[in-house]
Amino acid sequence: MHTDLVAALDIGGTKIAGALVDGHGRILLRAQRPTPALEAGESVMRAVEEVLAELTGSPLWIRATAVGIGSAGPVDASAGTVSPVNVPGWRGFPLVERVRAVTGGLPVELIGDGVAITAAEHWQGAARGHDNALCMVVSTGVGGGLVLDGRLHPGPTGNAGHIGHISVELDGDPCACGSRGCVERIASGPNIARRALANGWQPGPDGDTSAAAVAEAARTGDPVAVASFARAAQALAAGIAATATLVEIDVAVIGGGVGKAGDVLFTPLRAALKTYATLSFVQRLEIVPAQMGTDAGLVGAAAAALTRRADDAAEASV
């Protein structure tokens, strides 16, 4: 009997995805439900249970030995609870205990979604082979995670590497997190779009005012659109340089919708990095686009479960 699979859950504000994943990161079975994000906590949990029921009902389930969860944050891995900003019904929700109850008591590993993406990029994507990496998701928000000394570094609560809420503008605009001038407040998709509109950028005939539309305008040379991306790039560069200076990373991987803007983001970002990453030990830092696609959250949750299983086995053999 093989015991070579893990179950993975990717819990976000719009969908709850689940999968059975093998030791090579291949997805053998998947299930998905929309997140009833604005409903009561128990309704959200019911959607999770429906996803898990599809996994546990499969003949493959008997091969699963651990469960990995990547969830929108904040999460508290030490308490096993989640409080996703966009799911108000879950505040300090005991997700680990509830998942364990419907998966036959398998070990459950919980990490934040930024950390999950990082685990996926390190295992299979752009951070593969790097022992010290920062991986970021730049989209509606800005999240991230760290690989240090060759291992995922989730931190005690599973949120380490949350670069979106590093302050890079001391007296900057108030951020939803309560601080000011955060990277996210300047570099997220909605903030790129907001700044372009405030400075006179006009959307095209389709009325699309998303960051993707601003990126398109920047590609054709619209100076306001270019400037909005340059400002976002500057904030990201300052945050990345600070991280590199603190913990010595050699690669920063950037994914998410804004990351898909390509050269419109990466060219000013690499230029701005030269301004902020100045000490000898951070000068070789590379910035590269993410390689993992929409399954990054699931693959990362699986990676965390596999690592937990390996750690448990090592502990048991001592």
Ligand SMILES: [Zn+2]
């Ligand atoms: Zn913030």
